Amino acid sequence: MRALALPELQNVPFVSAENLQPPAGLSTGLAVLDNFLLWKGIPQGDLSLLQGLPGTGATSLWIRIVQQVHAQNKWAAWINGDAQLFPTHLSHQKINLKRLLVVKEPQEKDQLFWLLQELITSSLFEVIGCNLKEIFLKNHQLQKLKRLCRLHKVALVFVNQKPVKFINPLFSLIMSFQRDFITIQRALHRPTPFNIAGSMIHANFMHQFKNTARKLLS
Known part of the structure; x- marks a missing residue:
């Protein structure tokens, strides 16, 4: 059997590190998180889960x-x-209320699923936040939302105040919030779990987060 000749290396179009582009993301405005995450923020066109007790x-x-x-x-x-x-509260946080749509809580799971599809496919929003109560979507519903987010380049963020230990791979980013630290439980192509010391109240990080050097918890 005749061996196939490999092309000379100089003719192979290698991609330099400078030309590699990370996947699209939306900045959190917090350097310690953005620098760690592949997307330089939360993933755009994908699903994220932020979970932690109230406060x-x-x-x-x-x-x-x-x-x-x-x-x-x-x-x-x-x-x-x-x-x-x-x-x-939002006006004190420099939120432009004219560019924020706040929707009343759906009463049923099917209503929530339908509403999320409508918001995503409208292509009006960069980011959609959904606070989960007793309602949690099934995997086949999350898979469809994930496909729609990718198609319309929307970041869909679920906020869950009743944290669960199960790491669902349908979420590209999962973060768990404690009073004195944050754990990144899942983030594509990053070593996880990853703990960052600090506390966050009303979007203001304490001094640990203002330091550009990340502080790991042992």
Whole structure:
């Protein structure tokens, strides 16, 4: 059997590191997170899950992401649940209420699934936040939402105030919030779990986060 000759290496079009482009993402506005994550923020065109008990900062991080989106004069949407957004609080967080759609909490799982599809396929929003209450979608529904997000380049972020230990691979990013640290439980092409010391209240990080050097927890 005759061996096939390999092409000379100089004729092979290699891609340099400078030409490699990371997948699209939306900045969190927090350098310590953006620098660690492959997307330089949360993934655009994919699913993310932020989970933590009330007051630990999951919703606050989503508000921080919306600040970055509004700085580019783009739209965001939020579906109310356990954590509801109020105009008075948002105005203090430099949120442009004219570019934020807040939707009443659906009563049934099928209504939530339909609503998310409508928001994604409208192509109006850069990021959509959904606060989960007792309603949690099934895997085949998440798979469809994931495909729609990729098609319409929308970042869909679920916020869950009743954390679960199961790591669902349908979420490209999963973050768990505690009062004094954040754990990145899943992030594509990054070593996880990854702990960052600090606390977040109303989207303001304490001094550990202001330091550009990441502080790992032992």
